[in-house]
Amino acid sequence: MKSLRLLIPYLKVYRREITWGCIAALISTALYALAPWALKLAVDDLQTGISARQLAYYAGLFVGLAAVGGVFRYAMRMWLIGMSRKVEQDLRDRIFGHLQKQPASFYNQNRTGDLMSRMTNDLDNVRNVLGPGFMYPIETISTAVFSIAMMLWISPTLTLITLLLAPPVSYSVFKLGRVTHKLTTRIQEQYSRLSDQAQENLSGARVVRAYSQEERELAKFDQLNQEYVRRNLSMTRVQALFFPLMGFLFEIGAAIILLVGGLGIIRGSLSLGDFVAFVGYLGMLAWPMIAVGWVANLLQRGAASMVRIQNLLDTEPEIVSSSQPSSARASAGEIVFENVSVSHDGVREALQDVSFKVRPGETIAIVGRTGSGKSTLVGLLPRLIDPSKGRVLIDGVATNEWNLDELRKQVGMVPQDAFLFSSTVKENLTFGAPEASETEMLEAASISRIDKDVAQFADGYETMVGERGLTLSGGQKGRLTLARALVRDPSILILDDALSAVDTHTEEEILRGLREFMKGRTSILIAHRVSTVRDADCIYVLDQGRIVESGTHEELIALGGYYADLDHRQSLEQELEMES
């Protein structure tokens, strides 16, 4: 429950709404609590004799109380429930902003489904604390105070006997709520298993089909589905009891009043009007008694959810911008790696003690086996990950001392996996530079040779690309991501295996265009082909996270190591081809 205190800062913003809401709640319950009293007066007078005018007066009083009470109740809902929605939005926006600061490693540790549920289910639970959880206690307490006062006024004994009902009602609601909560948690767990499986299955629909695994997937799903229903059924059993039981307890209350009140009337210690008023107050107390138990559950659930949300908000982003204000200067593009080591999981090192220097405007290339750490290395520049040892400097300033926005503006990266957003070609192209002009966009499209493909689409640049760029060919996706980086006009350009999905002819054309573009910019090329990297100013060979060779094409050939072997293999292929 303590975790609910964390909400206070959010509530402070709406101090006014909360104060007024509470006042309105008090007034409205007081007015509503007077209604059975009016009824009592009418019934009592009816028995002792009354004029038609007096009757009309009582009737009018009754309606009047409901009308004025209603106005305040309206105000209470608007203020209190309205406030809960506003706080919900504030929290939601804040979590989103926080998620945006989290580095890639965070997203590898947390499943998408989990994060989504944090922002939907958990947020909902917290909101329920703020709306109903705020409103009902106030309503409950004031209703209870007012009606019990009135009831005591009428008949202390009858009141005490009736109030005996309160503990069992509240307790059973609380108990039931607890069981419900436990069952709900179990249902939720199963639900997330079920939806995870469905999500994987639907995302991998092509693989499922290619391997004819439909039946097995179905069986897996069915098992989860059955368990889900089983858990739901045990919940149904408990829930089915709830409202009938509440109804029953109140009928018992009514029976007690009927008996004790009836005896009182017979003995003359109670009037019929008192009896009627009592039944009315019992009706008014019904809800508060249920609400106590119910609200207790809301609070419990909300507290648990708030803990989860707070845990998320407390996750300090591992990569934070330095407080350095951004200066609009363009970087020269000098890169220095000083004894850099990187570990993704804190155990194995993906890079070990890497040092090198790139002068502004130079082009370097990185080659190496699968999994040797090439992508990890270039990920250090835009700070997708930070080194565990050593420093990376750009223009003589360590990356962690750069303003993050500024740093990323310098770096134009074409990641290895071409992720596109499900929107138009144009929106994807200008993703990193929404203010780019039409000519700049077309220029980038032409360098990456995506322009001709787009020209063939019926909707041109307005063509929707489907989820993750599904409706494009592999090469089209790759070139679109290339163009997306070029539009940003970066001072450091990184191509992580960007041309692997492009045919040689197109690759040649692109490289020719890029050479012009790369003039005056520092560039890093990752590739597996000697033909792609041979012109670089310096080539680095990575093996198991270490730089094992470096130099120009000629130097490395002369060295006779991995690179020379690579070249040998590739030219051997070539010769084989020529001979055949």
Next chain:
Amino acid sequence: MSAKRKQVEEQDVLGKAYDSKLARRLWGYVGDQKKKLFASVGLLLLGATAELAGPWLSKIAIDRYIVDKDVSGLYKIVIIFVIVSALALALRWSQSYLTGEAGQIIMYRMRRDVFEKMQRLSIPYFDRNPVGKLMTRVTSDVQALYELFGSGMVAIFGDIFTLIGITAVMFAINWKLALLTLSVIPILLLVTFAFRKRVRDLYRKTRSQIANLNGYLQENIIGMRVVQLFGRERANHERFKSLSGDLKQTYLKTIFNYALFFPAVELVSALAVAIIIWGGGSMMLTGAVTVGTLVAFIQYVERFYRPVRDLAEKYNILQAAMAASERVFQVLDHPIEVPDTSALDYVEKTEVDAPLIEFRNVWFAYRGDEWVLKDVSFDIREGESVAVVGATGAGKTTIISLLQRFYDVQQGEILLHGRNIREIPLQELRAMLGLVLQDVFVFAGTIAENIRYGKADASDEEVRETSELVLANRFIEKLPGKYAEPVVERGATLSTGQRQLLAFARALLCRPKILVLDEATASIDTETEQTIQEAISRVLEGRTSIIIAHRLSTIQRCNRILVLHHGVLREQGTHEELLAQGGIYHRLYQLQFGLGEAA
């Protein structure tokens, strides 16, 4: 970013609250649960009757025993009162449970059927529908139907019955007073209808706004790395805030309506009580009604308004359920674009001299008449190894998709052993093909589970051997958990090449008859690539293979080469033949080996 389009999609169906055709169909779905539903309606009616008895019994107690000072009579009636309440409890409870159970079972079936249908639906359907939308069908839409069966439908009967019951009892006690009391009903109906309509529109709006917000959120989470790389945080945050703010505005409007509705209903109910005081009181003065009647009426009025209020909410449930069922049935009814042939109709018949694979005048377009393949014809004989080359976007991957029958061709036919592939059961067809594609999809799970994907009963030994074959063991052995190492969503903690090796192992484990490699080694280093190629030719010796590659060196071992240009098969033949032709291939070749245009 794609908010415009998503809104259009979400709007598609949210129709009437009651649609008789749809209702009949849903009713058909109830199947053997009908008995339970009927039984619970019966129980509900009994239960509601028992509940209605309460105020009536109070009336009798007041008029007959309290006013007459009959203490033992009072005891008797209170005991009856308690018994009736206990009866009502038992009836309500069993009814609630029965409907709940029926609803759960119906929901289970519906979810199973939707998921099963999604296993049958073909790839074009997945091209058009984002995963998030399909997920909604399996999860929340089915859930909405549960509300309908599990509580909505039966409870509506109960509410209507209660209303009729109260009216009837009131008329039986005193019809004049009953008429007077019920005179406020038109006002109540007016208030309820006005409220219902407004809330319905808001509900619709809320749903589509939530869908937009969550869709946007999900895409941002998945693509966060790209968002950060391109410095889009602020812009996207602004967009999120505006979506989130729109949703809040709609909620505030909904709150306004509820804040108005509840007090309004209270007021109408107070009006009814006032009428009873005034009218009933006047009648009492003339002796036309007893005081017990008055008290009973006041209690009935209170019970009258609850079902009315509930009905307004139930109406929303009904409407949501109808809309959801419409969407669910849309999935269930969706034609399967690539229909399977049942294995029973299939007689294995191999024409001796027919080629293994033949494309005969194939025309294909993903959309309308944007032809991606135009009149493509070629054949591949058993044991042959064929390469497909061509510029990006030429339609190479499309050929593979067609061979797998992810799509059906618009014109022409594809034959396997002389039989149209439409006549071959899909499972049989796809079991022959082993694919390693450009875009590798790995499942969340473990490394071993991923390798075993196509052959669940493969032994650990087999898994290890296959991994060694493609050198995947090199990296797997270094993982802390080795083969049991968990793989996260989409294999994000593996390098791209490692994911490709995994896909290789997965395909080879099945020892396919025809191996298809679509740019499978694009992200793999040359040394590994060559080792894998040797291993493959050893293991799959004499088997047919189709290889798509941009590097001509990768395809050096192929017997024959097909050159695709803008969807047209422009050249085919052996390497020498194509070189001699001096066409596209010749040009590609010169380019790649740096022989220059002039050579």
